[in-house]
Amino acid sequence: MSSNNGQPVLEDISVIVAGQGGDGSLTVITMLADLFRNSGLNVYTERDVLSRIRGGHAAATMRAFTGHRYCIGSKITLLVALDEEAVTKNARHLDSDSVIVFDDSSGSLPKGLLPQGAKLYAAPFNRIAMRTMRRELYKNSIAFGMVGRLLGLEDEHMRETFVKRFERRGQVILDYNLEALGLGLHMADELGIKQGKGLYKIERTDPEEHLLIMGNESVAFGFMAAGGRFFTGYPITPSTEVLETLQKWLPKCGGVVRQTEDELAGVNMAIGAALTGARTMTATSGPGFSLMQEGVGHAGSAEVPLVVVDCQRSGPSTGMPTRPEQSDLNLMVFGGHGDFPRFVLTPGHPEDCFYLTVDATNLADKYQLPVFIAMDQALSQNIATVKPFNLDEVTVTPGKRLTAEDVAKLDTYKRYSFSEDNISAFAAPGTPGGMSLVTGNEHDEFGLVSTDPDNRLRMMEKRMNKMEDAKKELPKGRLFGDQESKIGFIGIGMMYGVILEAMEELEQEGIHTKYLQPRTIWPMLDETIEFINSCDRVYVIDLNAGAQLARLFMHQGAEKNKIISITRYDGLPYRPGILVKQILEEEAKLLNGQGKEAKLL
Amino acid sequence: MTTEPKTKTFTPARPIWCAGCGDFAVRGVLEKSLENMGIPPHKFMFLAGIGCSGTIQNNIKCYGYHSLHGRVLPTSIGAKLANPDLTVVAAGGDGDGFAIGAGHLVHTFKSNPSITYIVMNNSNYGLTKGQASPTSPTGYRDNAETGMDSILLGLSFPSTTFLARGFSGNAAQLESLMMAALEHTEAGRGFAFLEVLSPCVTYYDTHREWRAKVYNINEEEGFDPTDRANAFKRVLELKEEKRIPIGLIFKGENTALEKLIVNENETYPALQEIGHTGHRAEYDKFIKAYLG
Numbered sequence: 001m002s003s004n005n006g007q008p009v010l011e012d013i014s015v016i017v018a019g020q021g022g023d024g025s026l027t028v029i030t031m032l033a034d035l036f037r038n039s040g041l042n043v044y045t046e047r048d049v050l051s052r053i054r055g056g057h058a059a060a061t062m063r064a065f066t067g068h069r070y071c072i073g074s075k076i077t078l079l080v081a082l083d084e085e086a087v088t089k090n091a092r093h094l095d096s097d098s099v100i101v102f103d104d105s106s107g108s109l110p111k112g113l114l115p116q117g118a119k120l121y122a123a124p125f126n127r128i129a130m131r132t133m134r135r136e137l138y139k140n141s142i143a144f145g146m147v148g149r150l151l152g153l154e155d156e157h158m159r160e161t162f163v164k165r166f167e168r169r170g171q172v173i174l175d176y177n178l179e180a181l182g183l184g185l186h187m188a189d190e191l192g193i194k195q196g197k198g199l200y201k202i203e204r205t206d207p208e209e210h211l212l213i214m215g216n217e218s219v220a221f222g223f224m225a226a227g228g229r230f231f232t233g234y235p236i237t238p239s240t241e242v243l244e245t246l247q248k249w250l251p252k253c254g255g256v257v258r259q260t261e262d263e264l265a266g267v268n269m270a271i272g273a274a275l276t277g278a279r280t281m282t283a284t285s286g287p288g289f290s291l292m293q294e295g296v297g298h299a300g301s302a303e304v305p306l307v308v309v310d311c312q313r314s315g316p317s318t319g320m321p322t323r324p325e326q327s328d329l330n331l332m333v334f335g336g337h338g339d340f341p342r343f344v345l346t347p348g349h350p351e352d353c354f355y356l357t358v359d360a361t362n363l364a365d366k367y368q369l370p371v372f373i374a375m376d377q378a379l380s381q382n383i384a385t386v387k388p389f390n391l392d393e394v395t396v397t398p399g400k401r402l403t404a405e406d407v408a409k410l411d412t413y414k415r416y417s418f419s420e421d422n423i424s425a426f427a428a429p430g431t432p433g434g435m436s437l438v439t440g441n442e443h444d445e446f447g448l449v450s451t452d453p454d455n456r457l458r459m460m461e462k463r464m465n466k467m468e469d470a471k472k473e474l475p476k477g478r479l480f481g482d483q484e485s486k487i488g489f490i491g492i493g494m495m496y497g498v499i500l501e502a503m504e505e506l507e508q509e510g511i512h513t514k515y516l517q518p519r520t521i522w523p524m525l526d527e528t529i530e531f532i533n534s535c536d537r538v539y540v541i542d543l544n545a546g547a548q549l550a551r552l553f554m555h556q557g558a559e560k561n562k563i564i565s566i567t568r569y570d571g572l573p574y575r576p577g578i579l580v581k582q583i584l585e586e587e588a589k590l591l592n593g594q595g596k597e598a599k600l601l
Numbered sequence: 602m603t604t605e606p607k608t609k610t611f612t613p614a615r616p617i618w619c620a621g622c623g624d625f626a627v628r629g630v631l632e633k634s635l636e637n638m639g640i641p642p643h644k645f646m647f648l649a650g651i652g653c654s655g656t657i658q659n660n661i662k663c664y665g666y667h668s669l670h671g672r673v674l675p676t677s678i679g680a681k682l683a684n685p686d687l688t689v690v691a692a693g694g695d696g697d698g699f700a701i702g703a704g705h706l707v708h709t710f711k712s713n714p715s716i717t718y719i720v721m722n723n724s725n726y727g728l729t730k731g732q733a734s735p736t737s738p739t740g741y742r743d744n745a746e747t748g749m750d751s752i753l754l755g756l757s758f759p760s761t762t763f764l765a766r767g768f769s770g771n772a773a774q775l776e777s778l779m780m781a782a783l784e785h786t787e788a789g790r791g792f793a794f795l796e797v798l799s800p801c802v803t804y805y806d807t808h809r810e811w812r813a814k815v816y817n818i819n820e821e822e823g824f825d826p827t828d829r830a831n832a833f834k835r836v837l838e839l840k841e842e843k844r845i846p847i848g849l850i851f852k853g854e855n856t857a858l859e860k861l862i863v864n865e866n867e868t869y870p871a872l873q874e875i876g877h878t879g880h881r882a883e884y885d886k887f888i889k890a891y892l893g
Contacts, residue, residue, distance in 0.1 A: 034893055164893075211891040221887055227877075229870035230683050249887055253880040254867025256682045261708040265675035268668065272648070272679025275666060276687065276871035280679075298669050365875070388888050396876035408606035428871060429646045429664035429680065429687055433606035437659060439667035446611035448659060449667075 007152065007201040010041065012065040014073050015147070017140075018090060019082025019103075022054035024140030028080070029060035031144065031161045033383055035153055036064035037212045039202045042385040044497070046072045046378065046573060049322050057085055070349045070384055070497025074577030078199075080147055082125070082139065087113050094118055099199060101146060103139065121146070123187050129180065138180035145184020146191075152198030155185060210385035211350075215375055216241035216283075218350040219309055220249070221389065222357025223281050227396045228307070229255040230273035230280040232266040234288060237321045238377040239311035242283035263288035267295030267308070274304045275438060277401065277428030279361055283309035286328050287318065293336045296370045298440040300340025300463065303416065303424070305364040305399065307357070309373045311380040312493075314571045323571030324377035326493055327544035332372045333522045333552060341466045343371045344522035345475055347379065348496030351386040356519060358394050359475050365399035367466045368423060374521070376543065378494035378573050400425035407433040414445035422462045422469060467523040474520040477527060481514035488531060489515040491541035492549065494573065499541065501576035506583060521549070524556040532558040537590075539583060545569040605643060614659040623769030623799025623808075624654050624721050630772055631690070631719070632661055634779040638787065640688050648677045650693030650702065653728045654721035654799070657692050671702030674709045677716050678858070684871035685715070685859045688787065695722040699735035699749060706751070710758040713791035714858035717782045720751065720794075721769075723801035731804030741805065750840065751796050752850050756833045762791035764832075764851040768798045768815050770808060774847065781849060791857040798845065811845065819848035826852045 015032060017025040026047055033043045041064040050056035061072050076093040079086070080101045087102065087109060094100070096117030102109050105126035114120060123146060129139040141162070148158045162181055166174040188194075220242050223231070231250060233243035247257045256273070260266040266282050274280040284292060289310045299306045312328045314320035332344045343363055347356040357373060364371040402425050407413055415436035417424045424445075427434025437447030442459060444450040481489075481503050489499045496517050503513050516531040532538045532553055540550040540563050550565040566582055568574065618624050635645060647663040649655040651670035658665030664687075668676045677691040698706055698720045709718070724741070726732040733744035736751075755764040763785045767775035775797065782793035798815070800808040816839055818824055826832060832851045839846045863869065 038893055209892050211888065212893060213891045217891070221884075224880075224887070225884055227873070227875045229873055230679070232679070249883070251862075251864050252883045254864050254870060254873060256863055256870050258678075258682065258862065260675065261704060264672060265705055265708070268672040269675040269679035269682075272666075272676035272681075273683035273870065274679075275676075276646075276680050276683040278683040278870035278873075279875065280683075294669055295672070388892065391881065391884055391888075398875040401875075404606070407608050410608050412609040414611075428684075430644060430684060430871070432604075432641070432643045433608045433610070435605075435610045435642050435662055435664055437611055437665040437667070440669065441667060447665070448611060448614055449656075 007199065010064060010200050010202050012063070012073065013077040013200065014061060014063045014075060015078045015080065015151070016059055016061040016076050016090060017080040017082070018057065018059035018086035020054070021050055021052055021056045021058040023058065023082045024137070025058055025082070026060040027165070028140050028144050028147065029062045030383065031165055032147070033062050033212060034164070035148070035157055035161050036062070036202070037210055037385050038157070041065060041202070042067065042069065042210065043212065044070055044072065044382060044384045046382050057089060059086070059090070069501060071494070071501055071576060072573065073501070074575045078147070078150065080143055082143070084109065099150065101143065101150065103143070121150070121191060123191065128183055128187070132183060133176065133180060135176070138176060141177045141180035142184040142187070145181045146188045146193065149185065149188040149193045149195065150198050152196070152200045152202055155195050209388065211388050212383055212385055213350050214241060214381050214383045215347070215350045215353040215379040216311065216381060217245045218353035219283070219357045219373060219375070220245035222354040223307065223361055224250055224253060224255070225389070225391060225394050226279065226358040226361035228279045228281050228361050229253065230270065230278040231255065231257045232260050232269045232282045234260050234263050234266050234284065236285045236288050238313055238380045239283045239285045239309065241381065242309055242311070263291040264295070267292040270306055271295060271299055271304050274306050275429065279365060280305070281307040281309065281361070283311065285311045285313050286315045289328055289331060293331070296342070297336030297338060297340050299370045300336070300342055301338070301440045302438050303368040303463065304438070305368050306370045307360045307364050307373065308370055309375060311375040311377065313377050314569070320571045322377065324494055324573055325543050325569060325571070326374070326376050327546070327548065327569070329374065329521070329544070329548040329552065330546070332374055339460065339464060341367070341369045341463050342522065343369070343467070343470065343474060343520065344374055345371065346374045346492040346519055346521050348493060348517050349379070349386065350384050351389070352519070353379070354389045356475055362397050363470065363474070366397065366423070367470055368399065368426070369466060374493065376493040402427040402431065402434060404432045407431060415447045416443060416445045416459070418445060418458060418462060422465045471523055471525060474523070474525060476525065477516050477518040479514065479516055482512040483514055485512040485514045486536035487511065487513045488535040488538035489513055489541065490518065490532070490538055490549070492518060492521065495541050495543065498574040498576050498579055502579040502583065505576060505580045509584065511583070511587060521552065524552070529553065529557050532562055535562055537564055538562055539564050539566055539586070541579070542567045543569065605641065613661055616660050617656050618653060619803045621802040622653070623723065623797070624657065626769035626772050626775060627719060627721055627797050627799060628657055628660055630776045630779050634776060634783055637780060638783050640783070644686070644688050646680055646687045646689050648673050648680065648689070648691050650697035652694035652697050652726070654692060654694040655697060671697055671700070672705065673697065674702060674705040674718065678709065678712070678714045681714050681716050682859055682863060684869050685863055686869065688783070689716040690719065691716055692719045692721065695720060695724060695736045696726050696734045699751060703735070709792055710755050710761050710794070712858045713760050713762055713855050715786040715789045715791055717786050717793040717795065720796045721799040722796050723799050723805060724748065724807060725801055725805040727801045727804055750836070751794070752836055752846070753833065755794055756829060756836065756851055760855050761794070761851065762853045762855050763793040765794065765849045766796045766798065766847045768811060768847050769800065770812050771815070771847070774817065778849060789857050789860060791855055798847070814843060814845045815847045816844040817848050818846040818850060826850060829853065
């Protein structure tokens with residue numbers, strides 16, 4: 001599509017800003033995302049940074065598009081390279097249509113690095129920043145002016161975004177950045193890139209307003225909207241935004257947010273608050289979740305409602321803190337000593353994060369057990385546009401609580417009374433007459449420590465049966481694609497957006513597929529196993545080395561020979577094109593009769 | 602005082618302690634102090650750690666909770682911050698508090714929440730048959746290290762507000778210290794730390810030794826428990842003299858944690874009705890902030 005003056009109208013564009021850590025790539029991308037969102041396009045951004053404040057190669061990407069997408073595409077439309085390494089690292093994503101803006105302060109770009117036909121704009125951002133402003137820091141704001149012009153943004157809109165972004169940091173900082181923006185616009189003028197004469201034209205396509213939000217912020221808000229009023233956390237990448245968002249918002253609703261000394265305190269302080277009846281959550285990543293294992297098992301045994309968010313990153317150990325992975329699935333499903341019930345929910349995009357956190361908070365309260373929300377770094381931290389959350393769709397259902405009046409009507413109150421539905425109504429501390437004992441020791445109905453074998457069996461069954469009981473109301477998965485197809489996909493978290501887009505591309509190759517995005521992986525819902533067994537083959541995409549998801553399905557009754565396991569654990573986010581290539585290769589092998597045995601490590 | 606409904610709840614269990622254990626005195630004094638203070642059982646949340654002393658909540662009418670080993674302080678703080686109306690008392694032993702849970706003790710000294718913490722110090726791990734603990738002296742079994750002093754640790758934090766040590770063999774003084782600790786927390790003045798020397802009659806019977814060594818610092822002429830530097834100096838000097846100072850050793854002023862982070866203009870987290878719509882305006886503001 002092109003506009004009447006010949007510029008292509010934006011339908012799907014990817015901009016990457018790359019340089020050294022501290023160059024401000026993420027700031028440029030975040031502001032661009034805001035501008036494009038305001039123009040009525042949907043956006044998705046991705047960060048690729050190292051776990052350090054300065055130095056090391058860092059990049060941020062923004063994709064703006066019409067329609068519904070939750071991943072970065074395979075192609076770069078515009079590369080803003082703040083150094084030469086930014087070009088060499090990203091060259092493979094460039095083609096003859098790509099445009100490159102290069103900071104040539106340290107010399108011009110060597111020949112042969114760019115594909116034939118790619119258009120290069122070279123400008124010395126760093127040198128101008130140093131010469132004019134005496135601060136290298138402002139080079140990204142200078143570059144922004146040029147990039148904005150190329151993308152067809154209005155100068156005035158850029159200025160507005162700068163004000164929005166920098167005014168909370170004080171007038172001085174704002175003035176410097178506006179000055180830098182002006183320098184960038186001037187450079188664009190000199191290169192002949194005038195206002196309204198960019199490479200593209202933006203037309204407002206979607207009249208609806210959109211939130212621009214990351215998964216972690218959506219989780220935080222879901223918890224708040226579900227009546228969550230107590231949160232603990234210890235800063236750890238990539239979960240920290242849950243803590244920071246709630247620190248900002250929850251106290252306004254009378255909630256308490258506590259940054260604890262470690263994750264041991266984090267999970268136990270959450271348990272202490274949950275004991276009093278407050279809806280409680282904590283968030284962490286793999287290393288912290290490992291430390292919390294004793295606590296979550298205790299919550300399962302002592303029947304304490306608790307939501308734990310695990311923003312997974314590359315493990316094991318310290319791993320690669322800023323890289324996405326889905327390798328804590330085994331820990332969420334099977335972790336902890338002894339047997340205890342737990343639910344594991346798996347959202348796929350920020351909107352899903354909001355609604356599933358509401359569900360998690362309700363479910364924890366109803367069933368009095370730990371509920372885990374399985375995030376990954378990309379889902380947690382990548383900012384995307386979503387429809388504004390509909391608060392009228394949020395149902396908050398309290399668990400089985402006893403008031404003083406309820407207690408007074410009882411002959412006997414037992415905290416762990418056996419009941420039909422395996423859930424014991426409880427009186428929170430402070431309720432007259434409801435004195436009780438809560439413990440992670442095996443206990444009788446009153447909560448007194450007991451090793452009686454008959455009691456042990458009944459108590460264990462009471463707790464473990466909650467998982468079967470809950471299946472009917474645990475969040476169901478979502479189906480996409482051609483339901484007649486016999487080729488299926490299963491993937492969770494960040495794979496949601498990648499798989500959907502790969503399916504579109506496969507469709508063009510004549511391969512029809514369907515996709516199940518499971519939203520509960522523990523207890524395993526029958527629908528998941530039925531989906532697998534209804535296909536000839538299912539590609540299970542695991543972002544871990546151990547094929548944890550595929551193995552879980554097999555363990556739960558999926559036909560082993562129907563699963564083709566694809567694992568990835570190099571730390572890089574998936575691109576749809578890479579998945580398409582892998583699927584085409586697998587399908588070709590099948591055509592060549594090379595069998596389709598389950599491929600596990 | 603609210604009268605409790607007639608509903609039958611758990612019957613407090615008989616203690617599991619050996620006859621003559623110092624923990625009996627702690628239980629008796631605590632029960633009496635709560636009664637003296639007029640704190641009804643339903644407002645009393647009693648959390649205990651793991652160890653012999655970590656069963657004390659089973660022996661009193663209360664909202665009792667048995668925490669994970671070493672985690673009684675964060676759990677108690679969570680309860681207090683979620684509902685500051687509760688009287689929250691944490692209890693445990695020297696292993697629970699000074700070994701596996703030492704990190705939390707340090708941060709509780711620092712954060713000053715209005716909870717009482719009773720550490721029943723018997724200078725060994727009684728429940729696992731007498732291994733050396735952080736407070737065991739040099740030469741106990743194979744212990745080559747020097748025992749730690751929790752009061753000195755507490756004094757080294759400028760944020761602490763109540764540091765006391767009692768002796769199970771001196772119930773009258775212990776009761777006055779227990780009352781003072783509960784009054785401190787009920788008034789929202791911050792963290793009341795009460796170490797109780799509580800001899801283990803089975804594995805490390807220090808009863809006679811401690812009776813001979815204890816020194817009531819409050820009887821010392823001119824001793825001022827609000828003078829942190831002098832308290833530190835006197836505790837060190839007494840240790841040099843092989844004496845164990847007991848009494849109210851330090852009392853200071855510092856804003857309590859719950860007063861810093863619980864929004865007093867709103868209903869406390871635990872007391873908010875779940876599903877109420879009173880905060881819809883805040884939710885709408887959140888959405889607006891992300892609409893740009």
